[in-house]
Amino acid sequence: MNKFKALLIGACTAGLLPAAGVAGPDDDKLMVNDELDLATEVAAPAHLDGALGSTIYSGWRFRTDETQALQLDDFDNPAMLTVDAALDAFNTPDGSEGKSCASCHTGGPEEFAGLSASMPKVIDGKLVVMEDLINSHRQEVMGAEPLKWSGQEMQGMVALIGLQSRGMPVNVAIDGEAAPFWEQGKEMYYTRYGQLELSCANCHEDNWGNMIRADHLSQGQINGFPTYRLKQAQLISRHNRFRGCIRDTRAETFAEGSDEFRALELYVASRGNGLSVETPAVRQ
Amino acid sequence: MKKILIITGIVTAFALPLNAEIIKPVDVSFADGAVETSLTGTPGDPAAGRVLMNKGAGNCIACHAVTDLQDLPFHGEVGPMLDGVGDRWSEAQLRGIVSNAKEMFPDTVMPSFYRTTGFIRPGNAYTGKAAEGDLEPLLTAQQVEDVVSYLLTLKE
Numbered sequence: 001m002n003k004f005k006a007l008l009i010g011a012c013t014a015g016l017l018p019a020a021g022v023a024g025p026d027d028d029k030l031m032v033n034d035e036l037d038l039a040t041e042v043a044a045p046a047h048l049d050g051a052l053g054s055t056i057y058s059g060w061r062f063r064t065d066e067t068q069a070l071q072l073d074d075f076d077n078p079a080m081l082t083v084d085a086a087l088d089a090f091n092t093p094d095g096s097e098g099k100s101c102a103s104c105h106t107g108g109p110e111e112f113a114g115l116s117a118s119m120p121k122v123i124d125g126k127l128v129v130m131e132d133l134i135n136s137h138r139q140e141v142m143g144a145e146p147l148k149w150s151g152q153e154m155q156g157m158v159a160l161i162g163l164q165s166r167g168m169p170v171n172v173a174i175d176g177e178a179a180p181f182w183e184q185g186k187e188m189y190y191t192r193y194g195q196l197e198l199s200c201a202n203c204h205e206d207n208w209g210n211m212i213r214a215d216h217l218s219q220g221q222i223n224g225f226p227t228y229r230l231k232q233a234q235l236i237s238r239h240n241r242f243r244g245c246i247r248d249t250r251a252e253t254f255a256e257g258s259d260e261f262r263a264l265e266l267y268v269a270s271r272g273n274g275l276s277v278e279t280p281a282v283r284q
Numbered sequence: 285m286k287k288i289l290i291i292t293g294i295v296t297a298f299a300l301p302l303n304a305e306i307i308k309p310v311d312v313s314f315a316d317g318a319v320e321t322s323l324t325g326t327p328g329d330p331a332a333g334r335v336l337m338n339k340g341a342g343n344c345i346a347c348h349a350v351t352d353l354q355d356l357p358f359h360g361e362v363g364p365m366l367d368g369v370g371d372r373w374s375e376a377q378l379r380g381i382v383s384n385a386k387e388m389f390p391d392t393v394m395p396s397f398y399r400t401t402g403f404i405r406p407g408n409a410y411t412g413k414a415a416e417g418d419l420e421p422l423l424t425a426q427q428v429e430d431v432v433s434y435l436l437t438l439k440e
Contacts, residue, residue, distance in 0.1 A: 023361070195406050195419060196395045206393065207362050213346040214358040247412035252405040 024209040025061035025218075030278070033074055036167050042274040047174060051205055052219055058275055059218035062209075063284060067230065070282040079159060079228035079280035082235050086156030095144025101137070109160050116162040117170055117277050120266045122177040127262045130158045131237070149256040155226040155235040162226070162279030170223050170277060172269045185267025188260065194251025200268075203245075215284075220245075221272040222265070224281025231284060238265050306425050309383075309400045317388030318376040323398070323425035332427075333434025341423055342431060347394070352438060363394060368440040378432045382423070397423040397431075 030038040040058035044050070060068060070076050090109060093100045105111050120129045131149055134157050138144040147154035174182040192199045203212065204220030211217070226235040239256035242264055246253040254260040305325040312319055336342035338356050349359035350366045369378065381388050383398035398421045406415040423431065 191404060193405050195403050195415075195422065197403065198393060198395075202393045210361045211358075212360045212362050213343075243412060247407065247410060249407075250410060251403075251407045251412075252414040253407070253412040 025057045028061065028065070028068060030058070030060055030068075030071065032072060032166070038167055038276040038278055039169070040275065040278075042169075045270065045273040048271060051201075052208070052271070056221070056272060056275060057208075057219055058223060058272075058278060058281075059221050059283065060224065060278065060281060062216045062218040067282060067284050070228075070230075071278070077228070077280065077282060078230075078233075079226070079235055079282065082152055082156040082228075083159050083163060083280060086153070086160040089153065089157065090160065095138065095142035097141065097143045099142050101142075104141070109164055111164075112161045113164040114168055116165040116279065117168045118172055120181075120262060120269065121173060122181070125177070127178070127181040127259070127266060129238075129262055129265055130161060131257065134158065134161075150237040150240045152234060155237050158237070159226045159235055159280040162277060165277040166279055167276050169274050170269060170272045172266060172273060174266070174270045178266065181263045181266050182270065184260075185263035185265070188264045189267055192249075193246055194249030196249040196251075198249045200245065219271070220268065221275060222268050223272045223275040224278035224283070226279065227281040227283045229283050235280065236283075238268075242268075309398050309421050312383055312398065314380055314384070314387045318374065318380040319383055320376045322429060323379070323383070324429055326426060326429065328426075328429035328431070328433030330430070330434040330437050333430035333432070336423070336427055336431050337434065341427060342397070344431075350438065366435065366438055368438060370436045370438045371440055373435075375432060375436060378435045379428065382428050382431050382435070395422060397421065398425065398428050 025041070030040045032038060038058075040061050041055055044052050044054055044056045048056075060071060070078065074080050087109065090101045090105075093103070102108065116130060120127055122128070131147075131154060134154065135146040139146055147157070172178075189200045192202065200220060203217055208217050208219045222238050222241075225238045225241070227241075228234070229236045237256065239258075239261045242261055243253045243256060254264075307321065307323045312323070313321075334353070337344045337350065337353060344350075344366075345353060345356060345359045347360040347362035348364070348366045349361060352367075353359070373381065377388070381394075384396040385392050385394035386396055400419045400421050403419070406419055407413060408415050
């Protein structure tokens with residue numbers, strides 16, 4: 001309770017102060033559970049060609065101290081409840097074959113260490129994101145119903161698998177088979193959608209560090225996804241975030257789970273190549 | 285028949301004087317980014333313009349800080365501070381900037397507030413769904429005049 005009160009007061013004061021002085025990321029260091037050092041600032045990947053300057057930053061560095069604090073210890077991180085529920089689901093049989101994930105993945109979710117850091121990736125000519133892997137396993141080998149893209153069961157499982165890569169550098173491939181998908185995502189990133197005609201780059205490349213209304217603009221990185229959003233009090237999928245950001249430009253958005261958003265996800269992930277996977281992050 | 289005549293009469297009576305003077309978004313003519321002629325012929329109301337600067341239709345302070353609006357929270361810093369714009373720009377230039385800032389500042393992130401065509405995937409307001417039918421401009425012609433008259437009061 002106190003924490004949230006402090007949070008509200010923090011946010012309001014920040015907004016009332018003259019805008020100058022807030023700009024840029026803060027200098028805080030992100031160490032989780034007093035043992036895991038996460039890189040929230042690294043050299044920008046070469047493919048950006050200086051578009052974000054020489055350094056890329058995690059969104060964590062743009063949040064208030066109160067929001068940041070919730071990510072420092074897994075006991076305080078509200079996302080962990082949903083992740084714990086996903087671990088239970090991992091071990092619980094579901095579907096016509098009477099199998100659980102653990103029936104085959106006997107090493108537990110730990111088997112997937114490093115996987116999320118390299119997702120999305122191309123498998124058999126298709127660009128695949130984590131939600132696709134989870135649902136294809138549920139449907140094809142378990143005979144279970146697919147999970148809803150942005151539902152808490154799905155995002156809990158995406159976060160559980162992502163957690164196994166926490167601390168590893170994001171490293172998605174953008175060449176070879178991935179190249180055409182990456183180009184498609186890049187084009188979307190620079191398209192000025194909607195009646196407000198704002199591209200992702202207009203806010204997260206041209207204006208990161210600036211205030212837009214009450215929000216301190218970050219570089220729009222996805223290394224912390226699924227993130228727990230305090231405003232919505234639940235885990236948010238990458239595609240849900242994209243959808244919201246496009247909707248807010250008074251545009252017709254794309255659907256969660258669409259090929260367009262898969263391509264955009266690959267491109268946005270690649271802008272964070274080198275940052276630590278932070279899953280599950282906490283945001284305002 | 286009589287009814288129809290009466291209705292037509294009413295509609296014409298109200299529509300004529302308005303239609304005669306309001307310049308539609310597609311008919312606005314720009315010269316060096318400025319718009320000389322008032323969009324409505326009715327002088328703007330600075331008090332109404334001040335209100336439009338805040339949340340809702342205008343939402344100008346999402347991107348701009350204005351000292352005169354200090355009573356309102358959360359001023360943005362995406363665009364320049366607007367203090368003194370009444371000295372820096374003429375009325376015609378401000379009308380041009382508010383109507384379609386891309387005429388004055390090509391490629392600017394500032395939205396075009398009095399324009400209805402040429403968008404990519406325009407939506408039905410903030411629903412995320414496709415727009416249905418013709419788009420309404422973000423500000424009406426009179427609201428543009430109100431905002432311009434407010435901006436003219438911002439002198440150093």
